Amino acid sequence: MCTRYISPxxxxxxxxxxxxxRSNRRKDWQNLLTVFPLSLASFIRRADEVDYARELVVGQWGMIPPWSKSNVPTTARGTRLSTVNARVEGMEKAPTYKNAWARGKRCIIPATSFDEPNWETGKNVWWRFRRADGAPWGLAGLWDTWTDKETGEVWDSYTMLMLNADGHPLMGRMHKPDPTLPPDQQDKRSAVPIEAHDFDRWLTCTVDEAKEMLKVPPLELFDAGPVEA
Structure with a gap:
């Protein structure tokens, strides 16, 4: 799962x-280039009531569930909840994501690169993933809006979609392996890039069409290696 990336x-x-x-340049936004969980960062969504118009907004990386009492995502019982990544295979039923997915609240997350941990040496070595063609990534995501019941403040927030990458020659090497599971059941994960010719389609198509677009990226799309100290 991805927990940090660099925004253009x-x-x-x-x-x-x-x-x-732009729609919502927040006063507390600092335009951070390195994005971590709960950071405020830019994402792209379809503009309301404007066909094929793209809107650049600022939101929290980590989707806020509708029941949350603050912008920090929690379960219904108040336990901290990690919502920066959403497993594609479970998002249609997951309480945090299912409404956004069903209502077509899809977004594109601009990223110059993203980082993943590699444990092949026995310790965590961060790897950085750029596009081989030099373009920025447009990563698939979901977004939603949450309103603070105490203050009335409106928050946009988003999550990055992650697809199973067991067996992928590159993404299958990331993250610490579970020695109790066979190689094809490790549940390794990959972000899902949307290609430039599909940007508007991703933002505007039907749910069924969007699901067909979610694929693990081919190896030749990547320029990847350990992060230099």
Missing amino acids: EQREIEAFWRIDR
Whole structure:
């Protein structure tokens, strides 16, 4: 699962995705390039009531469940909940994600690169994943809106979709292996890139069509290796 990535600068996002409008430049947004869980960062969604228009907004990385009492995601019992990643195979039934998925609240997460841990040496070595063609990633995500009942403040938040990558020649090497499970049942995970020709389709298509677009990226798409100290 991905827990950190690097976002392009705003001008790069606007130029690459051809976006001219923003909707919610938050006062507490610091335009951080390295994004961690619960950071505020940019994502792209379909603009309301405008066909094929892309909207650049700022939201929290870590989807806020509808029952949460604060912007920090929690279970119904108040226990901290990790919502920066959503397993594709379970999102249709997961309480946090199912409504956003069913209502077509899909987004694109711009990323210059993202990091994953590699344990092949017996210790954690962070690897960085860029696109081999030099373009930024447009990673598949879901977004939703949550309102603080005490203050009335409205929060946009998002999650990054993750697909099973067991057996993938690159992504299957990431994360600490579970010695109690066979290689084909490790539940290794990969982010899901949306290619440039599919950006608008991802944001506007039907749920069934969107599901067909969720595929583990081919090896040749990656420029990957250990993060230099």
